[in-house]
Amino acid sequence: xxxxxxxxxxxxxxxxxTCEVVAERGFRDLRIADVAKVAGYSTGxxxxxxxxxxxxxxxxxxFQYDQSLGRRDGHxxxxxxxxxxxxxxxxxxxxxxxxxxxxxxxxxxxxxxxVGDRSLGEVNEVYYxxxxxxxxxxxxxxxxxxxxxxGDPVAFADAFVGMLDGLAIQVLIGSKHxxxxxxxxxxxxxxxxxxxx
Amino acid sequence: xxxxxxxxxxxxxxxxxTCEVVAERGFRDLRIADVAKVAGYSTGxxxxxxxxxxxxxxxxxxFQYDQSLGRRDGHxxxxxxxxxxxxxxxxxxxxxxxxxxxxxxxxxxxxxxxVGDRSLGEVNEVYYxxxxxxxxxxxxxxxxxxxxxxGDPVAFADAFVGMLDGLAIQVLIGSKHxxxxxxxxxxxxxxxxxxxx
DNA sequence: AACATTTCTGACTATAGCGTCAATTAAGGT
DNA sequence: ACCTTAATTGACGCTATAGTCAGAAATGTT
Numbered sequence: 001x002x003x004x005x006x007x008x009x010x011x012x013x014x015x016x017x018t019c020e021v022v023a024e025r026g027f028r029d030l031r032i033a034d035v036a037k038v039a040g041y042s043t044g045x046x047x048x049x050x051x052x053x054x055x056x057x058x059x060x061x062x063f064q065y066d067q068s069l070g071r072r073d074g075h076x077x078x079x080x081x082x083x084x085x086x087x088x089x090x091x092x093x094x095x096x097x098x099x100x101x102x103x104x105x106x107x108x109x110x111x112x113x114x115v116g117d118r119s120l121g122e123v124n125e126v127y128y129x130x131x132x133x134x135x136x137x138x139x140x141x142x143x144x145x146x147x148x149x150x151g152d153p154v155a156f157a158d159a160f161v162g163m164l165d166g167l168a169i170q171v172l173i174g175s176k177h178x179x180x181x182x183x184x185x186x187x188x189x190x191x192x193x194x195x196x197x
Numbered sequence: 198x199x200x201x202x203x204x205x206x207x208x209x210x211x212x213x214x215t216c217e218v219v220a221e222r223g224f225r226d227l228r229i230a231d232v233a234k235v236a237g238y239s240t241g242x243x244x245x246x247x248x249x250x251x252x253x254x255x256x257x258x259x260f261q262y263d264q265s266l267g268r269r270d271g272h273x274x275x276x277x278x279x280x281x282x283x284x285x286x287x288x289x290x291x292x293x294x295x296x297x298x299x300x301x302x303x304x305x306x307x308x309x310x311x312v313g314d315r316s317l318g319e320v321n322e323v324y325y326x327x328x329x330x331x332x333x334x335x336x337x338x339x340x341x342x343x344x345x346x347x348g349d350p351v352a353f354a355d356a357f358v359g360m361l362d363g364l365a366i367q368v369l370i371g372s373k374h375x376x377x378x379x380x381x382x383x384x385x386x387x388x389x390x391x392x393x394x
Numbered sequence: 395a396a397c398a399t400t401t402c403t404g405a406c407t408a409t410a411g412c413g414t415c416a417a418t419t420a421a422g423g424t
Numbered sequence: 425a426c427c428t429t430a431a432t433t434g435a436c437g438c439t440a441t442a443g444t445c446a447g448a449a450a451t452g453t454t
Binding site: 043052 | 412
């Protein structure tokens with residue numbers, strides 16, 4: 001071996017740049033040339049590490065999901081009760097920080113591309129299922145502790161995650177009706193309506 | 198005048214075809230050639246009625262919105278009470294019929310394109326604002342009649358429309374967790390939680 | 395029929411961008 | 425110092441497609 005492999009590092013750099021460009025220009029408008037520019041390499045280098053644009057995009061989604069997972073779990077405190085955890089989950093997903101906005105944009109692009117693309121749908125199944133499960137379990141824990149009053153925790157969790165997604169879209173579009181503040185208020189009102197105080 | 202104008206009719210045909218193609222291929226992957234083929238004309242004809250691809254897409258969104266407005270209002274009965282109306286609104290938006298699925302796909306594509314495109318955002322502002330207002334007013338009517346118990350009708354309406362959007366996305370992707378049936382059940386559970394029986 | 399006007403066509407131009415590749419540079423190893 | 429392999433470059437080939445345009449066809453009017 002003549003040199004130590006820089007493959008893992010380079011791939012990370014390029015995936016990072018790809019997420020940046022997806023958030024800015026979208027999935028389908030993404031140009032390899034933009035990714036190369038942001039990463040600080042030539043287009044040839046991007047193709048050296050990724051066979052095709054499609055490969056690059058799929059890997060970029062996985063990369064970005066793993067990153068936001070880390071952000072999410074970092075928000076919890078050991079002694080948060082389930083209601084506090086629901087609030088933190090909602091807060092953590094507000095498209096308020098640059099990183100959160102970027103994540104949302106990448107997700108949105110991903111979802112739209114996943115409509116009618118079976119293989120992307122399977123990636124969503126795993127990652128979205130995981131997130132949904134977190135909310136379901138937090139809700140159940142709240143019920144067990146007598147802090148949350150809902151008939152069906154799964155229906156509540158589905159409504160909750162669905163609401164977050166729908167509201168985030170309008171925030172991202174820049175709707176005057178749905179600002180980040182209104183989204184937060186709406187989420188809190190939603191949690192308040194089932195929290196036993 | 199040498200001939201009666203066929204402009205309105207042709208534009209409708211072409212917009213219809215455009216929605217078809219957007220639902221199939223997406224906003225950005227749409228090719229004028231595909232629209233022409235579906236409409237049964239040449240690419241030149243599409244350009245004869247629409248100056249640019251962007252114009253075509255904007256008009257197509259408006260067209261499809263007006264169509265689904267018609268579908269929505271057709272669902273109401275004169276004597277429906279507000280709670281029944283909310284249920285019908287949710288039912289009418291379930292991505293179950295081919296027409297509803299197509300509408301949702303067009304919306305999704307449009308929203309994603311509107312992220313970071315100010316002029317598309319303004320179109321959304323008008324149409325989405327109208328839809329949101331319908332839900333707000335229906336909720337207020339329910340409160341006035343003592344049929345709905347919510348603290349803040351606007352927060353409730355925002356949560357409701359947001360939930361619909363978020364759930365629909367997962368249904369469209371084909372998630373095993375979120376089928377049309379589950380979406381309907383989730384919506385009904387949500388309405389039940391505020392309906393005074 | 396002759397004409398005017400609208401509608402329609404499809405070839406053509408121009409441009410954009412993916413992926414290839416031959417050449418170059420960087421960085422060990424011996 | 426020299427060799428070997430990895431990494432990188434950027435020009436280029438190729439394909440796709442938006443939009444133009446000159447003319448042809450259709451459809452009325454007189």
